[in-house]
Amino acid sequence: MTPEPDLRDALLAAVPSLRAFAISLSGQVDRADDLVQDTLLRALSNLHRFERGTNLNAWLFTILRNLFHSEYRKRRREVEDPDGSYAGRLKVQPEQGARLDFEDFRSALAKLPPDQREALLLVGASGFSYEEAAHICGCAVGTIKSRVNRARFRLASLLNVDDVDDLGPDSMTRAALQNS
Amino acid sequence: MTGEKGNKLARVIPEEFLDEKLTAEPKLDSTSQKRIGDQLRAMYDELMQQPVPDRFKELLEQLDKKDLETPE
Numbered sequence: 001m002t003p004e005p006d007l008r009d010a011l012l013a014a015v016p017s018l019r020a021f022a023i024s025l026s027g028q029v030d031r032a033d034d035l036v037q038d039t040l041l042r043a044l045s046n047l048h049r050f051e052r053g054t055n056l057n058a059w060l061f062t063i064l065r066n067l068f069h070s071e072y073r074k075r076r077r078e079v080e081d082p083d084g085s086y087a088g089r090l091k092v093q094p095e096q097g098a099r100l101d102f103e104d105f106r107s108a109l110a111k112l113p114p115d116q117r118e119a120l121l122l123v124g125a126s127g128f129s130y131e132e133a134a135h136i137c138g139c140a141v142g143t144i145k146s147r148v149n150r151a152r153f154r155l156a157s158l159l160n161v162d163d164v165d166d167l168g169p170d171s172m173t174r175a176a177l178q179n180s
Numbered sequence: 181m182t183g184e185k186g187n188k189l190a191r192v193i194p195e196e197f198l199d200e201k202l203t204a205e206p207k208l209d210s211t212s213q214k215r216i217g218d219q220l221r222a223m224y225d226e227l228m229q230q231p232v233p234d235r236f237k238e239l240l241e242q243l244d245k246k247d248l249e250t251p252e
Binding site for chain 2: 015
């Protein structure tokens, strides 16, 4: 199989979204870039497994996600405090003119369990459908829905969005009105 | 990937059944849900707009010179 220029362009075009996902998932730019690099290398050596005409991005995200999790499991055995160190490293993150308001959001995101974080990132930010996200994570659609739901709820309470801890009649009424 | 099988099974389960199961969990009102979603996308968009590091361009440019049929 020879690398077609089209495919090379498609891979390059996928890099920004792979990086955004990897950075948000791992909380570290360096580690994210290593993940993206490993993803591209693995994709290139497994190109024969890619079904033409299917979603290339979803395939690449699947590879990246699996690499992240096998690495995460390995690290958890080795490293003392993976969650704490993740949150700490996130603060190094803001680069070129990153807005300060994202700081709170990023550290809240870091507090989510990895499976909830990934589900929310896939569906809420990367533009995948629930079905595609389920495919990427190798689980049922209902599991993804439930993880996204829990992730949102937890973020809202960590960020004190609209005082979700205080579920008074006002917010209930508002929700009811907006759903109608 | 092994995820395929799970996904095909998942498609067979009717959506209503899954939604029903979800009602047992805490759910956000849509205002809060929108705010979370907006913040998430804003943060993500910023990451998406970062320039692609040269290492990736170089990696893919090497494809021109090297046949994929013979990975080292």
